[in-house]
Amino acid sequence: MDRPTVSPGRLLAATMALTLPAGAVLAAGVAAGFLTPLHGLMGYVAVLVLTLPLLRPHLADVAAVNRWTRSLAQGADADPPVLRRRPLDDAVAAIAQLRRGWQNDRAALAASARWHEAVFDSLPDPLVLIAESRRVVRLNNAARAAFGRDITGRDLAAILRDPAVLEATDAVLAGEAGRETEFALPVPVERNFIARVERLDGAPAEGTTAILALHDITTVRRLEQMRADFVANASHELRTPLSTLLGFIETLRGPARDDSQAREQFLGIMFEQASRMARLINDLLSLSRIELNEHSPPSDRVDLVEILDTAILAMQPLAAAKTMTLVRRFERDSATVLGQPDELAQLVQNLLDNALKYGREGTPVEVVLRSAERLPPAAAHLRLGASVALTVTDRGEGIPREHLPRLTERFYRIDTARSRKLGGTGLGLAIVKHIINRHRGALAIDSVLGQGSSFTVYLPLAAEN
Numbered sequence: 001m002d003r004p005t006v007s008p009g010r011l012l013a014a015t016m017a018l019t020l021p022a023g024a025v026l027a028a029g030v031a032a033g034f035l036t037p038l039h040g041l042m043g044y045v046a047v048l049v050l051t052l053p054l055l056r057p058h059l060a061d062v063a064a065v066n067r068w069t070r071s072l073a074q075g076a077d078a079d080p081p082v083l084r085r086r087p088l089d090d091a092v093a094a095i096a097q098l099r100r101g102w103q104n105d106r107a108a109l110a111a112s113a114r115w116h117e118a119v120f121d122s123l124p125d126p127l128v129l130i131a132e133s134r135r136v137v138r139l140n141n142a143a144r145a146a147f148g149r150d151i152t153g154r155d156l157a158a159i160l161r162d163p164a165v166l167e168a169t170d171a172v173l174a175g176e177a178g179r180e181t182e183f184a185l186p187v188p189v190e191r192n193f194i195a196r197v198e199r200l201d202g203a204p205a206e207g208t209t210a211i212l213a214l215h216d217i218t219t220v221r222r223l224e225q226m227r228a229d230f231v232a233n234a235s236h237e238l239r240t241p242l243s244t245l246l247g248f249i250e251t252l253r254g255p256a257r258d259d260s261q262a263r264e265q266f267l268g269i270m271f272e273q274a275s276r277m278a279r280l281i282n283d284l285l286s287l288s289r290i291e292l293n294e295h296s297p298p299s300d301r302v303d304l305v306e307i308l309d310t311a312i313l314a315m316q317p318l319a320a321a322k323t324m325t326l327v328r329r330f331e332r333d334s335a336t337v338l339g340q341p342d343e344l345a346q347l348v349q350n351l352l353d354n355a356l357k358y359g360r361e362g363t364p365v366e367v368v369l370r371s372a373e374r375l376p377p378a379a380a381h382l383r384l385g386a387s388v389a390l391t392v393t394d395r396g397e398g399i400p401r402e403h404l405p406r407l408t409e410r411f412y413r414i415d416t417a418r419s420r421k422l423g424g425t426g427l428g429l430a431i432v433k434h435i436i437n438r439h440r441g442a443l444a445i446d447s448v449l450g451q452g453s454s455f456t457v458y459l460p461l462a463a464e465n
């Protein structure tokens with residue numbers, strides 16, 4: 001800070017004011033005849049000249065302090081001036097202390113604002129601060145991610161076109177109480193949200209008057225939909241064979257009462273339909289039992305080689321009926337996992353069953369067991385070198401790519417009529433999926449249209465003991 005100078009005019013005026021009493025005494029001396037006017041004048045000039053240098057530094061200090069306090073008042077953050085004389089030191093020290101207090105308060109306020117912003121930004125639900133006329137003041141990270149861009153400063157309608165949400169926002173901005181409404185964001189993937197608009201009274205950061213909080217309920221809605229679909233599907237699957245059964249019972253009691261040939265034929269169909277219902281109920285029960293235990297991993301030591309050999313043997317007749325062969329290619333003599341033997345047998349049986357059902361007649365089905373050499377993304381939780389891979393490969397028509405992610409959903413079938421005709425329930429792969437989940441494994445499906453499909457199950461190997 002450059003040293004403030006005192007203008008000569010001000011300095012002179014101040015000195016004259018200060019030396020006024022001396023001047024008066026000299027004037028009185030002249031009036032009384034003790035001094036000649038010339039001596040009186042010379043004496044006053046002498047007093048003036050002696051006083052000037054004494055006063056000068058004080059005036060400079062006052063100017064410096066003035067300048068400093070003025071700059072502080074204007075919001076600048078200047079250091080206190082260095083004074084030449086003592087009298088103003090206390091005042092300067094007091095002001096400097098006040099200034100330090102302000103500085104600390106300001107730093108604390110800034111830290112607190114940063115903290116609130118960090119909290120706002122890190123909340124998982126999308127939040128939008130809104131000012132009058134629906135202007136967006138701020139979005140948190142979740143909101144930017146949900147909307148795919150930042151629209152600070154623009155109308156909320158630029159990202160949210162849902163009329164109910166806009167209407168709720170307008171109403172709250174106009175002074176109404178908080179409101180809640182549900183809406184869907186169609187892009188990039190459809191998501192369902194509950195939107196809550198609340199008034200923010202008394203905290204008008206940049207004019208903020210309302211906060212819009214979105215809560216993602218996509219998963220909840222999807223689960224509700226799945227449950228409803230499941231009940232509808234299961235009932236439908238049971239009703240079809242049941243109506244057939246009832247129809248044939250009517251016929252056997254009525255028109256075909258004495259027709260022994262028809263009776264034989266109808267009883268055959270009835271047996272088939274009843275077996276179908278029994279299979280469906282068995283699969284449904286299996287599924288719910290496995291799901292119930294899914295959170296508790298099984299702890300028996302089971303050798304997959306034994307399970308596979310038993311299953312292959314049991315499926316031999318089915319293979320032979322389609323002139324198919326089950327080719328066993330094991331690269332390990334044993335593969336011990338912690339598992340539940342019946343569930344593992346059911347898993348293998350379902351995969352072999354599908355391969356034989358959907359593989360072409362006369363083709364082989366290959367069963368490969370080896371140490372996992374690479375892990376697909378779904379198996380990222382497994383350890384290479386401590387996992388086993390079981391692959392069942394068929395030579396069938398293959399599965400169109402778009403169906404792959406949904407194959408393990410209950411009752412999901414590419415061709416429902418064909419699956420039914422082959423005796424399928426549409427629950428096999430759902431059961432497989434849940435058994436794998438319970439065993440902390442992973443499933444990968446690869447398929448080439450026209451060539452065939454392979455289903456690979458990754459399971460963690462049990463630690464040796």
Ligand SMILES: Nc1ncnc2c1ncn2[C@@H]1O[C@H](COP(=O)(O)OP(=O)(O)O)[C@@H](O)[C@H]1O
Nearest residue numbers: 354355358413414415419424425426427428429
């Ligand atoms: N190896 C396979 N080759 C071709 N499609 C298959 C294969 N395995 C399963 N699928 C398809 O996946 C669907 C679901 O299989 P799954 O749950 O076992 O039911 P299901 O065999 O009773 O129809 C089948 O209907 C079929 O469309």
Ligand SMILES: [Mg+2]
Nearest residue numbers: 354424428429
């Ligand atoms: Mg099946």
